[in-house]
Amino acid sequence: MLAMTYRGPYKVRAEEKDRPKIEHPGDAIVRVTLAAICGSDLHLYHGMMPDTRIGHTFGHEFIGVVDEVGPDVRNLKVGDRVMVPFNVFCGSCYFCVRGLYSNCHNVNPNATAVGGIYGYSHTTGGYDGGQAEYVRVPFADVGPTVIPDWMSDDDAVLLTDALPTGYFGAQLGEIVEGDTVVVLGSGPVGLFAAKSAWLMGAGRVIVVDHLDYRLQKAREFAHAETYNFVEVGDVVLKIKRLTDGLGADVVIDAVGAEADGAVLQHVTSAKLKLQGGSPVALNWAIDSVRKGGTISVMGAYGPLFSAVKFGDAMNKGLRINTNQCPVKRQWPRLFEHIRNGYLTPSEIVTHRIPLEHIQDGYHLFSNKLDGIIKPLVVPTAA
Structure with a gap:
């Protein structure tokens, strides 16, 4: 064959x-x-x-x-x-x-x-x-x-x-009616997560990415607000400003490995054959969700240690729900x-x-x- x-x-x-x-x-x-x-x-x-x-x-x-x-x-x-x-x-x-x-x-x-x-x-x-x-x-x-x-x-x-994983990502967010949901990444899974968030009662859905054509698809397909993180500068500050300084109720990490800017990850993974996942997107999620909020992670992470702000997550009282779908x-x-x-x-x-x-x-x-x-x-x- x-x-x-x-x-x-x-x-x-x-x-x-x-x-x-x-x-x-x-x-x-x-x-x-x-x-x-x-x-x-x-x-x-x-x-x-x-x-x-x-x-x-x-x-x-x-x-x-x-x-x-x-x-x-x-x-x-x-x-x-x-x-x-x-x-x-x-x-x-x-x-x-x-x-x-x-x-x-x-x-x-x-x-x-x-x-x-x-x-x-x-x-x-x-x-x-x-x-x-x-x-x-x-x-x-x-x-x-x-x-x-x-x-x-x-x-x-x-x-x-792709669709079940995006839907599962929204499920892991434990969305309550009226919640503000931020989706990091507008690839296929991110698009489906954003679309699914509405089905689960979200009151506002925001998608963050750096590719304009994918953000356009997020507006058309998922009817989401969109922001290009290259253009807004500080992503966390932008999300805080959009949410009265509190942060989003739910942040869905649909990026996982290879978040933009993860040069070190590429170098270490290519040379050492270790697949981890850039901490960039996950740390954005930790910083931009409100205290007591929920983070959903169903992106492809692996067994490489990475500098995730777990102390901040603990001190903010966050729920971090994860799994493969x-x-x-x-x-x-x-x-x-x-x-x-x-x-x-x-x-x-x-x-x-x-x-x-x-x-x-x-x-x-x-x-x-x-x-x-x-x-x-x-x-x-x-």
């Missing part, structure tokens, strides 16, 4: 690779019909995630058609059109039975932290991802869901990570919102990249060229 493969920092290409096989009776093989490039894929692309091995296939956002099932699979059949959450999870461990699918204890040797994730290095289990023509899906009876007939492919693929737990409500017209995820899609030109997609996305917000990947066989 044709698959995206990692060849080293800033080097990816589409090349022939062995088609995946059933390795366990509960596996399925899915023929990918649509995938996406996520902002967190760029951490791998930039060589900043440890144990990203040559030949690994990225891609944790994908949908497809079931091509083959193992003998123990009961809930899927060949020909089913399915969406696959980015979490690989068993469905039966201590965490899964509590709906914490992103913290599954049985799918990753490093499970003391995160569970399994498709296409996200061997730190998350080493599962090949969906930027390929075919992908092996373990625990096929608990992860994938048949896509409703009324849902488009473009909407469905964004339900495998348990995608499947979000689907029932999101299905309702999409069917009722409150959310149209595909409105943020800007580019469609043929799998054979995957390197061009990564180049565009990494360098924020051509107004790119969310690129989809179309396999040749689709």
Whole structure:
């Protein structure tokens, strides 16, 4: 099959690779019909995630058609059109039975932290991802869901990570009716977090970024107030002035790693293979939320120590809610919102990249060229 493969920092290409096989009776093989490039894929692309091995296939956002099932699979059949959450999870461990699918204890040797994730290095289990023509899906009876007939492919693929993660970020904010919510970052997840904040009762939504075209999308798609942090100078002071000197009720960090200006992070991560996350955005959140407020973090941070102002967070009495999104737990409500017209995820899609030109997609996305917000990947066989 044709698959995206990692060849080293800033080097990816589409090349022939062995088609995946059933390795366990509960596996399925899915023929990918649509995938996406996520902002967190760029951490791998930039060589900043440890144990990203040559030949690994990225891609944790994908949908497809079931091509083959193992003998123990009961809930899927060949020909089913399915969406696959980015979490690989068993469905039966201590965490899964509590709906914490992103913290599954049985799918990753490093499970003391995160569970399994498709296409996200061997730190998350080493599962090949969906930027390929075919992908092996373990625990096929608990992860994938048949896509409703009324849902488009473009909407469905964004339900495998970007939309649920943004929605989850708003949930973690514990928004109370009338709250002022600030979202740091207006990439796909930030856009969905801002849109979701309204659904949860926010009275005011403010988005901060440094790319004008993404801020324009935040105004159009999420109906948010927007501010370019390069132009306003002191971001924290700006937010305080916008909120009567108190600070926002909720701040959602949708930036995570690679916040603007994180030069040291790039240097240390590229040389030491440590993925941390710039403290810039998180410290802005700590400083700009009001005392007793809530910070939501679902951006991609890793195990690198960074200078976060935890003492200030403690002294301000802040709640800091974090986790990787348990995608499947979000689907029932999101299905309702999409069917009722409150959310149209595909409105943020800007580019469609043929799998054979995957390197061009990564180049565009990494360098924020051509107004790119969310690129989809179309396999040749689709």
